[in-house]
Amino acid sequence: MASEGTLDRPLIVRTAVELADRDGVAAVSMRHIAGRLDAGVMSLYRYVGSREDLNDLMVDAVFGERPLPSPGPDGWRAKLELSAREEWALYLDHPWMSHLVAVTTRPPMAPNLLAYTDWRMRAVDGHGLGFATMVQVAIMTGTYVQSAAIPLAYETQTARASGHTRQQWARARQAAIHRTLDAAELPMVSGFGMEAFQASEPANIFEFGLHRMLDGIAVLLEQD
Template identity: 80%
Template sequence: MPTCEMCGRTLRLAVRGRPPRYCSRACRARAYRMRVADRSATDTRAGGRAWGRTDLQAEGRTDLQAGGRAEGQAVPGAGTRADPGADARRVPESTETGLSEGPLDQPLIVRTAIELADRDGVAAVSMRRVATELGVGVMSLYRYVASREELNDLMVDTVFGERPLPEPGPDGWRAKLELSAREEWALYRDHPWVSHLVAVTTRPPIAPSLMAYTDWRMRALDGHRLDFATMVQIAIMIGTYLQSAAMPLAHEAQAARATRHTRQQWADARQDVLHRTLRTAHLPMVSEFGTEAFQASEPENIFEFGLQRMLDGVATLLDTARAAGDAPAGSPVGPEHRQIRH
């Protein structure tokens, strides 16, 4: 199989026309820059001795040298001069920015996109920006990732795959659901941008590692006399709650990057505006808002409070299902024991 003259990557055979010499526009551009550099170096060394040489001859000699180097052959008249392009051809193009020493592939592209989102937010991620980070042509990415939507899916799948839920997990449905919620919340703390890709949508990413969380939660509820649709709803409800509760983490990270102020610093700077508002508006409860309430409104505390209340609701639902299943056939079941049907 033919290989790229610059990076050594295997080339696809051309259907028609001349066989390809380079794997991407980036390699072709690098080869051109090397030829230009070689031509300049040759002219400088020749000095007055080569003054009368025509441009055509100079270009022919440079092309001969480049062609000979590509084949690993010695070039007459070149002496023992080191070939400045040899290392560039051996090193994959992704090493230009120092991000990786391996060849360009899908995991490298996804990892670069994740690091970019962690640093600058998911809005900064684009195929062109990722290509710039890797030092390659943007079209070369599409050999490994078909679209930005697929890149989003791969990013989500990767970060969830780094936090697999344990098997079989702790005893009891509540301990299992709580563990899964805390693991997902920790993921949003580490990667706040993920909530932007998975929350407030009826078209979630196609990410097996994300789906594994839903599957794990449903298995935690299996065997508790709930129908399949109800287990689906509980599992999705937990994920939806976590994603929504995590949105402030993403917004806070974005605001902190833009203003370089923490939430507390922002609140302190707006105290005068807040006091003026409370004096003119009839807000008897909000006017009592103080330090304790401010701490209670922190995303971490909202998460803890909402998680426990949600699990309490699931416990009530399971008690209702159990009571309905234990009741003798034909016996009436009061409203407090009636199973919710979907």
């Protein structure tokens, strides 16, 4: 069993992230972490007070892998795009993380995550926006990336559990697809072919939506 001297918070957090990377965030528990570390479950609570604290620490550790540069590229658009791509890369490496940060009004208390929000606000500072609007731009950017990453997380989880890619799933479901299309009048959806299938991949949806969001922010800044 691990001795008191060998346990510390960074080790516990690294182990939690490794478990989530391997089995998904639902598999992370104090019991599983203790098992990996050959430690007593209660000994972990000396370093991590609760599961919510652990979630905060996991998110902070992952965002710490990709700190945003200072000062970054020139121009607000290049800055926001860079921040979005860096955050997207984190979800590619750790798909489970979107389950902890996406679509919530109670974000993790993770300094490295909040640094992304602060960096995005500074990217649009000096363009005539009020403070609250800068907050909204920063949060909207993060919310967009996080929401786009949720299908990526589910696809990764489903592919791991089933052993089938999305393309293999689509081929196996051809009969059901044809029945669905034949059962309703869907003149647009019925034209859904390989090009559209590829366009609907999570990465391509992310790319499309990112540029449309930045276009919308450009209109906002032009108005001001």
